[in-house]
Amino acid sequence: MTFFCTNCGLEYVKWQGKCDGCKEWNRVTQFSTSGNTKRGIIVTQRSANHPKRLEEIQPTTSKRLLSEDAEFNRVLGGGIVPGSLVLLGGEPGIGKSTLLLQMALELKAIKVLYVSGEETENQIKIRASRLGLSSPNCFLLQESALVQILKHANDLEPTLLVIDSIQTLYDEEEEGSVGSINQIKACTTRLLQYAKSTDVALFLIGHINKDGGLAGPKLLEHMVDTVLQFEGDKSCLYRMVRTIKNRFGPTSELGIYEMKVTGLHGVNNPSSMLLSQQDYPGIAIGACLEGTRPLMLESQSLVTATRYGNPQRNATGYDPRRLNMLLAVLEKRTGLRLHDRDVFLNITGGLRVDDTALDLAICMAVVSSLKDKVICNSKCFIAEVGLGGELRGVQRIEHRIAEAEKLGFKEAFVATQHQQLSISSNIEINFIKNLKDLISSICVKA
Known part of the structure; x- marks a missing residue:
């Protein structure tokens, strides 16, 4: 006799009320093994297959449909x-x-x-x-x-x-x-x-x-x-x-x-679909990588004064814990006051993003909303943000910049680690060392 959780499939040797895997109650059910099994191993006839050397095996490649x-x-x-x-x-x-x-x-x-x-x-x-x-x-x-x-x-x-x-x-x-x-x-x-x-x-x-x-x-x-x-x-x-x-x-x-x-x-060109081309505070464009496909994504942020005891931190399409980390870095390393502000973040298009290359765009969207300044929509931000406020390089930066160039972006802000790479592009590439330098040097318009 064996026991399985009907919710998550975890196996037990005896019945119990609460499943240790999914924490659900009354989901562990008893099952008996079939008649053609012995100690959980299926009894079969002697197989015609036999061990072969790797060199003896001739690979066959089937054409994909x-x-x-x-x-x-x-x-x-x-x-x-x-x-x-x-x-x-x-x-x-x-x-x-x-x-x-x-x-x-x-x-x-x-x-x-x-x-x-x-x-x-x-x-x-x-x-x-x-x-x-x-x-x-x-x-x-x-x-x-x-x-x-x-x-x-x-x-x-x-x-x-x-x-x-x-x-x-x-x-x-x-x-x-x-x-x-x-x-x-x-x-x-x-x-x-x-x-x-x-x-x-x-x-x-x-x-x-x-x-x-x-x-x-x-x-x-x-x-x-x-x-x-x-x-x-x-x-x-x-x-x-x-x-x-x-x-x-x-x-x-x-x-x-x-x-x-x-x-x-x-959708043949999802990047253009995901960008609204709007020009108001709280918007910054970043480049993420989904598999082998680069995507230009719009990060929207809204920063307002807290009306209640604890400030709210809400994120749609992004990890709320990483958002809290980025807000802490902004406050500690750049001197921005965020501990008494509600911060709302939205990744447009309904996407769920885990790529850390979007860190810099999210930080700039928060800064734009906090200062009520517009970031020109011809700029894009591609870098990971470390706990020290430093900008870190990301993989396949050439593909991300090529996607930005295809969509008509004029400037890209990346980490200084990419200076050693020979990136051929018509986009003006700015190599930035840390967040504080970027916030103090980037051109924003009222």
């Missing part, structure tokens, strides 16, 4: 790899099913099987009509039994298989209800074996829990080749697909989409 969606190709590392298992997670209603149905209908040259355990065939047909897409090689199947899905897949022999969603499938040979830990692990294992043995590219749609993580055991993310996270505010027009894990390409890649009546459309 390119979809019509350039943004989706980007987050996958250059296209769909045959035999790969991709997991796409996101909040309900964010557009997961729409994105994969759109991809399936656009791949007209290959045979695609779209399996849904949540919607009827009629509902999928209505959505396809709304998207204005059709394909003679896209087949729909409404089914939740894994055995039947694999039977139809073997008969049809598709090049690409989409499962919507993994939490709705069940394997009759395994115990547990639909969506339980046992069922998710068993179904994913059999689908993984099918994908690797037939060279079929397989996409799984996954649900998320209330904390924003993928529902089910953490083992699910380890088993698949690629994990994609669908992000964005449902009230906003823009959606982001972020690569969390990728065995066939770089991680942290970002694809940006615009939600329209006719579906999700990739």
Whole structure:
């Protein structure tokens, strides 16, 4: 007998009321191992495989399948790899099913099987009509039994298989209800074996829990080749697909989409979309890096006098703890008075940014709002800020400056560490040593 938490998938040897992993109560449930297992190890026949020297193995490179969606190709590392298992997670209603149905209908040259355990065939047909897409090689199947899905897949022999969603499938040979830990692990294992043995590219749609993580055991993310996270505010027009894990390409890649009546459309130039071109106090432009893509982002800050006992520190799209650190550096190293001010920060476009290269832009946005001075929108700030107020270099500075030049920026403020680099650009590059020097020398207009 084993015990699993139905919320986070943590395993226990005995029952307990509170899960140590997710801190939820009454989520630990008992499961018994299947009849074909012994001490948790599956008993199988002797394998035909045998150990080989590394030099004896001849690598085979399969040509990637390119979809019509350039943004989706980007987050996958250059296209769909045959035999790969991709997991796409996101909040309900964010557009997961729409994105994969759109991809399936656009791949007209290959045979695609779209399996849904949540919607009827009629509902999928209505959505396809709304998207204005059709394909003679896209087949729909409404089914939740894994055995039947694999039977139809073997008969049809598709090049690409989409499962919507993994939490709705069940394997009759395994115990547990639909969506339980046992069922998710068993179904994913059999689908993984099918994908690797037939060279079929397989996409799984996954649900998320209330904390924003993928529902089910953490083992699910380890088993698949690629994990994609669908992000964005449902009230906003823009959606982001972020690569969390990728065995066939770089991680942290970002694809940006615009939600329209006719579906999700990739944004070719997201930097111009994320900049408002407004000219008022509290705005500064920085350059972040999402995977291999440089993005110019607008940082908006509002600094006001505190009306209550403790000043507020609110950040949207940025780590509040790092914001507090930057405010402390500004007050300690530059002499600005911020301890009795409310500070609000917003990263435009609905993006969530962790790149430290945006530190300098955020500091300048706070200074601009505090002094009620406008920073010219032809300037951009690209540097990390240290605890001593010094500016530190960032990686791939050439790509960031090239993106700024493409968007028409005239000046870039970077750390002095980059002086040794030969950066060829038409932008005037200013090398700054610390925050205090920048604040005292930058040209601002009233």
